[in-house]
Amino acid sequence: MNAPRELVIIGAGPAGMAAASTAAGLGVDTLVLDQQPAPGGQIFRGIGQAGPAHLELLGSDYQAGTERVASFVHSSADYQPDTAVWSLGADGELGILQRGEARMISARRVVIAGGAMERPIPFPGWTLPGVMNAGGAQVLMKSSRLVPLDGVVIAGSGPLLILLAWQYMRAGVAVQAVLELAPRKNLWRAGLRLPAALRAGHYLTRGLGYLLALRRAGIRVTYGVSDLKAVGNDRLEAVTFRTGGREQSLETGNLLVHFGLVPGIQLTEAAGCRHQWNDGQQCWRPQTDAWGNSSVDGIAVVGDGAAIGGAVAAVHAGCLAGLEAARALEHIDAAERDRLAVNDRQWLQNDLRIRPFLESLHRLPETLLSGTADDTLVCRCEEITAGEVRAAVRAGHRDPNQVKFITRCGMGPCQGRQCGQAVANIVAAACDRPVSEVVPFRVRPPLRPVSIGELSMLESGNNTA
Amino acid sequence: MFRRLQTHQGKVVTVCVEGNDVRVPAGDSVAAVMLAMDLLPTRTTAVSGAPRAPLCMMGVCFECLIEIDGVANQLACQVQVSEGMRIRRQHGAGDPAS
Ligand SMILES: Cc1cc2nc3c(=O)[nH]c(=O)nc-3n(C[C@H](O)[C@H](O)[C@H](O)COP(=O)(O)OP(=O)(O)OC[C@H]3O[C@@H](n4cnc5c(N)ncnc54)[C@H](O)[C@@H]3O)c2cc1C
Numbered sequence: 001m002n003a004p005r006e007l008v009i010i011g012a013g014p015a016g017m018a019a020a021s022t023a024a025g026l027g028v029d030t031l032v033l034d035q036q037p038a039p040g041g042q043i044f045r046g047i048g049q050a051g052p053a054h055l056e057l058l059g060s061d062y063q064a065g066t067e068r069v070a071s072f073v074h075s076s077a078d079y080q081p082d083t084a085v086w087s088l089g090a091d092g093e094l095g096i097l098q099r100g101e102a103r104m105i106s107a108r109r110v111v112i113a114g115g116a117m118e119r120p121i122p123f124p125g126w127t128l129p130g131v132m133n134a135g136g137a138q139v140l141m142k143s144s145r146l147v148p149l150d151g152v153v154i155a156g157s158g159p160l161l162i163l164l165a166w167q168y169m170r171a172g173v174a175v176q177a178v179l180e181l182a183p184r185k186n187l188w189r190a191g192l193r194l195p196a197a198l199r200a201g202h203y204l205t206r207g208l209g210y211l212l213a214l215r216r217a218g219i220r221v222t223y224g225v226s227d228l229k230a231v232g233n234d235r236l237e238a239v240t241f242r243t244g245g246r247e248q249s250l251e252t253g254n255l256l257v258h259f260g261l262v263p264g265i266q267l268t269e270a271a272g273c274r275h276q277w278n279d280g281q282q283c284w285r286p287q288t289d290a291w292g293n294s295s296v297d298g299i300a301v302v303g304d305g306a307a308i309g310g311a312v313a314a315v316h317a318g319c320l321a322g323l324e325a326a327r328a329l330e331h332i333d334a335a336e337r338d339r340l341a342v343n344d345r346q347w348l349q350n351d352l353r354i355r356p357f358l359e360s361l362h363r364l365p366e367t368l369l370s371g372t373a374d375d376t377l378v379c380r381c382e383e384i385t386a387g388e389v390r391a392a393v394r395a396g397h398r399d400p401n402q403v404k405f406i407t408r409c410g411m412g413p414c415q416g417r418q419c420g421q422a423v424a425n426i427v428a429a430a431c432d433r434p435v436s437e438v439v440p441f442r443v444r445p446p447l448r449p450v451s452i453g454e455l456s457m458l459e460s461g462n463n464t465a
Numbered sequence: 466m467f468r469r470l471q472t473h474q475g476k477v478v479t480v481c482v483e484g485n486d487v488r489v490p491a492g493d494s495v496a497a498v499m500l501a502m503d504l505l506p507t508r509t510t511a512v513s514g515a516p517r518a519p520l521c522m523m524g525v526c527f528e529c530l531i532e533i534d535g536v537a538n539q540l541a542c543q544v545q546v547s548e549g550m551r552i553r554r555q556h557g558a559g560d561p562a563s
């Protein structure tokens with residue numbers, strides 16, 4: 001193993017790029033690792049190859065990425081793409097996989113900026129080819145200019161639904177319907193949070209602009225939808241749902257679903273960081289202080305991987321974590337850190353004012369979180385149904401980790417990333433306990449399958465797992 | 466089904482998909498190639514043989530498992546195409562002999 005780096009940052013999205021530029025700019029020896037082939041994170045996927053027409057099509061939020069990526073690339077941070085981190089210890093030791101070779105490296109300080117993933121919500125038919133995550137389909141558009149050929153239904157809840165519909169509309173895609181599955185009563189709750197949200201009003205104006213443009217184009221956004229089902233044999237043929245008391249059906253070959261984002265907590269779990277339930281966002285998050293420091297000394301976590309705040313908040317939080325790293329590594333003192341942090345702290349606070357409004361507007365009902373029908377698959381890998389999870393609870397296994405052990409639910413290749421939250425919700429509901437009191441799946445490295453061939457490159461004695 | 470927005474003008478590479486040579490944009494992931502060619506399902510499951518296709522496109526769902534250059538269980542959404550790459554749909558756990 002080589003000498004430890006001063007700072008290793010996991011993730012080259014908005015948060016990681018900002019942390020890296022800041023820390024490197026203050027003289028910190030900074031290494032940035034990302035499993036993607038190019039910097040930018042989820043929001044700016046494919047931005048390096050995007051021509052002017054593509055940039056124009058995807059809108060102003062995406063265009064902002066050009067500058068962000070350029071300033072990161074010009075910083076003195078050492079950036080290594082195509083590098084996946086598959087283990088992280090509390091001591092700052094990382095297992096990385098690069099060009100088919102597994103290696104261990106170590107860092108005096110680690111900033112996790114791994115971002116979020118789309119919240120998996122099991123519903124009947126969600127495993128059929130033709131059903132994809134909306135953000136995933138958006139990746140196809142950003143990176144490969146692929147859009148649905150003949151019609152698409154977009155369903156779920158969250159700002160991304162409307163954004164994607166708007167982008168597709170501009171690309172000439174036939175958007176058959178946008179189905180909002182959050183209950184109508186959310187509007188009242190969100191209304192109470194509107195005054196505070198007005199202070200980050202540009203988000204509201206933009207969202208309303210997208211909605212108006214969709215309406216003008218005759219694209220239907222239906223609210224108060226329930227009972228979403230994907231129907232088909234080997235492939236999606238139709239989408240059925242209920243609205244206004246009536247069952248409806250739409251023939252389509254593409255259903256794109258999105259139920260908001262949740263922090264990816266694999267790395268923080270592996271490192272032993274403390275987590276807490278975030279009721280506003282209906283998910284777990286690693287505990288952090290104002291600088292992004294986790295409960296484990298020397299490990300910080302920022303951006304959507306800490307709590308969903310969006311790309312702009314991720315940048316400011318990244319800058320703060322970069323400053324804190326420079327302080328902890330003694331490149332600057334605390335007074336200097338505080339002085340340099342003033343603007344980012346203020347901007348971060350301002351930007352986050354929109355969140356309580358969005359969270360109450362898109363708050364998911366218990367029917368979606370824990371009400372999955374008994375015959376619906378919860379674990380896509382091991383093919384375990386919601387009914388089997390409930391049966392395990394009835395048999396006395398009143399904890400997700402016991403359910404996992406008994407049913408194999410969560411033991412497949414995705415290691416519970418897709419079913420973990422659903423299982424926690426179902427177990428909590430079956431035990432009549434709040435989900436915040438349930439212990440989620442424990443995470444063990446390797447965080448992604450590493451083959452024997454890949455591991456053979458590890459020097460003996462460096463095995464952390 | 467998916468279609469490309471503009472005709473691609475950048476670099477292309479030739480890959481072999483299910484035994485047929487095709488020219489694809491150099492920046493594509495293997496999953497993008499399969500979706501562009503509408504080769505769904507991209508795999509069947511090991512447990513019940515059910516059809517599956519890429520879901521998340523960001524390396525977290527493991528639904529896009531596929532055989533690349535004879536090695537099964539690769540993440541199609543995380544691997545970029547390269548000249549001469551051989552791509553095959555995966556049936557069940559993947560044939561270790563292939
Ligand atoms: C699929 C998807 C689409 C989205 N689309 C939009 C959009 O169009 N507009 C919008 O405003 N917001 C969008 N968002 C939300 C937006 O991505 C985030 O708000 C923002 O990017 C957060 O920045 P970040 O730096 O925290 O994380 P990210 O941008 O997610 O960056 C995290 C980076 O870490 C890397 N990483 C994670 N784990 C590892 C590991 N173990 N090893 C190596 N690298 C790792 C990832 O490859 C990624 O590049 C989207 C989110 C998702 C998941």
Ligand code: FES
Binds near residue numbers: 496520522524528
């Ligand atoms: S599509 Fe989800 S891991 Fe590849």
